[in-house]
Amino acid sequence: MKLAVIEGDGVGKEVIPAAIEVFDAFGLDVEKVPLELGYGRWERTGAAITDEDIDTLKKCDCVLFGAVTTPPDPNYKSVLLTIRKELDMYANVRPIRPLPSVKGIYDRTDFNYIIVRENTEGLYSGIEEIGEDVSTTKRVITRKGSKRIADYASKLAGSRTNKLTIVHKSNVMKSDKLFLDVCRQSATDAEVNHSDELVDSFAYNLIRNPWNYDVIVTTNLFGDILSDMSGALVGGLGLLPSANIGEKYAFFEPVHGSAPDIAGRNIANPLAAVLSLKMLLEWHGDMAEAAILEEAIDTSLNLGVCTPDLGGKSSTSEVGEFLANHIKTRVK
Numbered sequence: 044m045k046l047a048v049i050e051g052d053g054v055g056k057e058v059i060p061a062a063i064e065v066f067d068a069f070g071l072d073v074e075k076v077p078l079e080l081g082y083g084r085w086e087r088t089g090a091a092i093t094d095e096d097i098d099t100l101k102k103c104d105c106v107l108f109g110a111v112t113t114p115p116d117p118n119y120k121s122v123l124l125t126i127r128k129e130l131d132m133y134a135n136v137r138p139i140r141p142l143p144s145v146k147g148i149y150d151r152t153d154f155n156y157i158i159v160r161e162n163t164e165g166l167y168s169g170i171e172e173i174g175e176d177v178s179t180t181k182r183v184i185t186r187k188g189s190k191r192i193a194d195y196a197s198k199l200a201g202s203r204t205n206k207l208t209i210v211h212k213s214n215v216m217k218s219d220k221l222f223l224d225v226c227r228q229s230a231t232d233a234e235v236n237h238s239d240e241l242v243d244s245f246a247y248n249l250i251r252n253p254w255n256y257d258v259i260v261t262t263n264l265f266g267d268i269l270s271d272m273s274g275a276l277v278g279g280l281g282l283l284p285s286a287n288i289g290e291k292y293a294f295f296e297p298v299h300g301s302a303p304d305i306a307g308r309n310i311a312n313p314l315a316a317v318l319s320l321k322m323l324l325e326w327h328g329d330m331a332e333a334a335i336l337e338e339a340i341d342t343s344l345n346l347g348v349c350t351p352d353l354g355g356k357s358s359t360s361e362v363g364e365f366l367a368n369h370i371k372t373r374v375k
């Protein structure tokens with residue numbers, strides 16, 4: 044495996060080294076390609092990401108990414124959005140499930156759903172006109188873009204409980220009627236039970252009854268917002284992993300950002316990054332390793348080896364070290 048490793052900015056520089064320590068404990072045959080991208084590099088060199096970086100990424104099999112700071116500067120080219128588009132990673136897959144001994148909003152832990160977020164278009168089209176008095180962002184929904192995410196979500200639903208919820212706002216934005224129609228057709232063709240909800244009432248229903256959902260498919264910005272909201276259900280943003288998947292490439296990253304409010308203190312929760320690593324192992328077919336990693340995480344949480352956001356006293360690096368040591372006792 045040729046793995047690009049991008050720490051990025053802020054807590055990315057803390058959670059990725061912890062995740063890599065965990066990864067190294069498996070002793071897998073991996074060639075790591077470190078890349079320095081993000082705001083820090085932009086400040087230093089004037090470029091957050093270059094065409095050469097994209098070429099390097101294209102030569103790797105997959106990417107483990109921390110987080111980047113994205114300033115609202117019109118001259119700044121977003122690293123993340125550039126990579127997602129250039130590598131055409133159209134599916135942003137965000138599993139939401141409670142972990143042992145971690146308190147979310149509810150005592151009930153019998154929910155486990157996946158947000159499948161369209162990752163290349165919608166309000167992230169990048170087509171903008173910025174004026175003194177009027178600024179516009181074009182929301183692009185295409186049949187092709189909708190079909191591939193709908194097919195991905197339908198297939199995923201078929202491998203789980205065969206239940207798909209399509210989330211949209213077609214009452215106001217007619218562009219979402221196309222998204223909805225394509226998703227319905229895809230689910231029908233795949234013989235997946237499906238229903239649809241308007242995003243506003245869906246947000247209310249999801250936070251009240253998360254156990255009612257399994258696979259959720261939605262457009263780019265809605266998926267972004269609903270995934271952070273879901274963090275509250277499971278005990279924090281430090282616990283949510285994600286995978287960006289395309290035909291050729293796969294890119295794994297925590298849902299959270301660079302968290303400048305806690306960066307540099309070695310207290311960021313590395314589990315979102317470590318769970319992203321678990322998604323990488325599963326994607327690569329290393330199922331035994333993924334199971335051992337899950338067991339290591341459960342053990343750490345049950346023993347209270349966790350960062351302050353979960354009520355613990357351990358540092359980022361201590362959690363990484365604990366997981367790595369546990370894995371070493373399991374791997375021959």
Ligand code: NAD
Pocket residue numbers: 054058109110111112113114123280281296297298299300301302303304305310311312313315352
């Ligand atoms: P954020 O996700 O960085 O932080 C939100 C809150 O969650 C903060 O209180 C933070 O301390 C907490 N948090 C985040 N990760 C945590 C962790 N691992 N452990 C414990 N607590 C954690 O969101 P923000 O503050 O709105 O954004 C900060 C910067 O990150 C912005 O520049 C934004 O553009 C960028 N961002 C990047 C990504 C990414 O790289 N994938 C994602 C979201 C935001």
Ligand code: IPM
Pocket residue numbers: 113121123124267298300
């Ligand atoms: C995420 C982030 C990104 C997004 C930003 C940093 C561009 O919030 O991965 O969820 O909006 O997709």
Ligand code: MN
Pocket residue numbers: 267268271298
């Ligand atoms: Mn986000």
